[in-house]
Amino acid sequence: xxxxxxxxxxxxxxxxxxxxxxxxxxxxxxxxxxxxxxxxxxxxxxxxxxxxxxxxxxxxxxxxxxxxxxxxxxxxxxxxxxxxxxxxxxxxxxxxxxxxxxxxxxxxxxxxxxxxxxxxxxxxxxxxxxxxxxxxxxxxxxxxxxxxxxxxxxxxxxxxxxxxxxxxxxxxxxxxxxxxxxxxxxxxxxxxxxxxxxxxxxxxxxxxxxxxxxxxxxxxxxxxxxxxxxxxxxxxxxxxxxxxxxxxxxxxxxxxxxxxxxxxxxxxxxxxxxxxxxxxxxxxxxxxxxxxxxxxxxxxxxxxxxxxxxxxxxxxxxxxxxxxxxxxxxxxxxxxxxxxxxxxxxxxxxxxxxxxxxxxxxxxxxxxxxxxxxxxxxxxxxxxxxxxxxxxxxxxxxxxxxxxx
Amino acid sequence: xxxxxxxxxxxxxxxxxxxxxxxxxxxxxxxxxxxxxxxxxxxxxxxxxxxxxxxxxxxxxxxxxxxxxxxxxxxxxxxxxxxxxxxxxxxxxxxxxxxxxxxxxxxxxxxxxxxxxxxxxxxx
Numbered sequence: 001x002x003x004x005x006x007x008x009x010x011x012x013x014x015x016x017x018x019x020x021x022x023x024x025x026x027x028x029x030x031x032x033x034x035x036x037x038x039x040x041x042x043x044x045x046x047x048x049x050x051x052x053x054x055x056x057x058x059x060x061x062x063x064x065x066x067x068x069x070x071x072x073x074x075x076x077x078x079x080x081x082x083x084x085x086x087x088x089x090x091x092x093x094x095x096x097x098x099x100x101x102x103x104x105x106x107x108x109x110x111x112x113x114x115x116x117x118x119x120x121x122x123x124x125x126x127x128x129x130x131x132x133x134x135x136x137x138x139x140x141x142x143x144x145x146x147x148x149x150x151x152x153x154x155x156x157x158x159x160x161x162x163x164x165x166x167x168x169x170x171x172x173x174x175x176x177x178x179x180x181x182x183x184x185x186x187x188x189x190x191x192x193x194x195x196x197x198x199x200x201x202x203x204x205x206x207x208x209x210x211x212x213x214x215x216x217x218x219x220x221x222x223x224x225x226x227x228x229x230x231x232x233x234x235x236x237x238x239x240x241x242x243x244x245x246x247x248x249x250x251x252x253x254x255x256x257x258x259x260x261x262x263x264x265x266x267x268x269x270x271x272x273x274x275x276x277x278x279x280x281x282x283x284x285x286x287x288x289x290x291x292x293x294x295x296x297x298x299x300x301x302x303x304x305x306x307x308x309x310x311x312x313x314x315x316x317x318x319x320x321x322x323x324x325x326x327x328x329x330x331x332x333x334x335x336x337x338x339x340x341x342x343x344x345x346x347x348x349x350x351x352x353x354x355x356x357x358x359x360x361x362x363x364x365x366x367x368x369x370x371x372x373x374x375x376x377x378x379x380x381x382x383x384x385x386x387x388x389x390x391x392x393x394x395x396x397x398x399x400x401x402x403x404x405x
Numbered sequence: 406x407x408x409x410x411x412x413x414x415x416x417x418x419x420x421x422x423x424x425x426x427x428x429x430x431x432x433x434x435x436x437x438x439x440x441x442x443x444x445x446x447x448x449x450x451x452x453x454x455x456x457x458x459x460x461x462x463x464x465x466x467x468x469x470x471x472x473x474x475x476x477x478x479x480x481x482x483x484x485x486x487x488x489x490x491x492x493x494x495x496x497x498x499x500x501x502x503x504x505x506x507x508x509x510x511x512x513x514x515x516x517x518x519x520x521x522x523x524x525x526x527x528x529x
């Protein structure tokens with residue numbers, strides 16, 4: 001019974017990181033612009049993510065060293081400095097986007113402009129990390145984040161075209177606006193296969209003291225949790241395709257995402273989706289702040305852990321405090337949260353190969369995973385992810401310049 | 406130490422150093438081999454610290470990092486040094502027989518605790 005409970009908690013928790021401002025924004029833009037045609041990047045990204053998360057959890061359970069730590073040990077500092085710098089930049093941008101998402105959620109709830117909420121949102125993130133422990137953050141925020149299931153309800157209520165939806169799961173060429181189509185496909189993959197997710201997941205597994213006995217829980221959590229997250233992302237796209245696409249409306253402002261729920265569900269749907277956006281972005285902001293602290297602490301070998309008091313891990317808590325402190329700056333100087341989010345998602349793709357390539361080596365290294373090394377299927381999937389990540393990394397910036405709106 | 410081969414770069418460099426109190430005291434950022442005339446080269450010590458890392462990235466970067474650390478660093482660019490004879494065992498971590506608090510490795514950890522964290526609201 002305890003095992004089932006752990007798996008259920010894990011599923012809810014892992015969804016917490018999956019659905020955030022990036023996945024909502026990219027899915028809503030894709031649904032509004034191209035109907036159901038861009039469901040396939042969500043499916044592809046979710047499948048890749050399930051494999052990568054399972055591997056990150058397996059390695060952490062076996063060697064009790066999370067991914068960033070293992071990469072530094074196996075590849076050395078001269079290699080690690082590249083993902084360290086890149087990840088810092090991406091974490092800062094995505095964290096700013098998430099604080100922007102929280103602020104926009106509060107704007108939808110209160111009617112007060114999002115800039116006014118940027119600093120209080122950042123303070124809330126910091127207070128929760130400062131006062132809370134890992135389980136509290138993991139489970140509390142994730143359960144509240146279940147509000148985002150409202151996207152599934154809205155999608156079903158709109159009676160979508162299921163056949164067209166099923167066709168969207170298979171990659172197809174765009175009929176119009178080709179560059180924007182590929183830009184969105186890349187951004188969706190960036191929002192789905194975010195390196196911060198596997199850093200956070202593997203560090204969380206070490207915080208939760210997983211060992212070999214937890215490999216089954218890990219498999220179920222990665223599979224069902226990421227599957228659940230992918231399902232909600234697809235629901236955002238389907239609802240946007242059903243509500244906005246027929247009217248020829250594009251998602252240019254983050255607030256328009258609320259329309260995809262309030263149109264089929266009315267006023268109560270609006271309140272739930274506004275609260276859901278706030279909570280989902282809060283959850284992701286917590287995970288990103290911790291991710292930055294995990295990456296730095298593990299790179300330099302400092303004491304780390306959200307379960308430790310700030311006094312017992314001073315450099316760890318200083319790093320997340322610093323990231324949170326600077327996170328509202330871009331919003332305060334007037335950067336549009338939607339543009340910031342889309343830019344951050346495309347940039348995430350650029351750092352993906354630097355994180356995934358060492359992962360393949362580590363998952364075949366007996367020092368790190370002992371006899372639990374990858375099998376043929378795991379290695380093949382990983383190889384394909386690396387090839388895909390390398391291609392995406394090359395095309396992401398040109399597509400950002402020419403295809404971003 | 407167990408009777409098996411240790412590959413210095415693979416098994417020691419960049420691995421976590423654990424002190425005699427079982428606390429983390431940073432990573433092995435560098436290793437020094439002494440080459441005295443007429444004698445065989447031998448590993449002298451493990452080193453840690455931002456200056457060591459800077460030097461690994463290149464001469465010029467190393468010089469910049471050293472100058473910055475000497476000007477603004479808490480320990481003025483001093484390296485953490487652990488004599489090879491103080492290494493107890495090597496697995497995925499490197500266990501050493503020194504007290505991390507007596508080395509420059511934990512200076513920043515203590516400084517932040519006393520000067521920043523203690524002035525903020527009490528954490529969990």
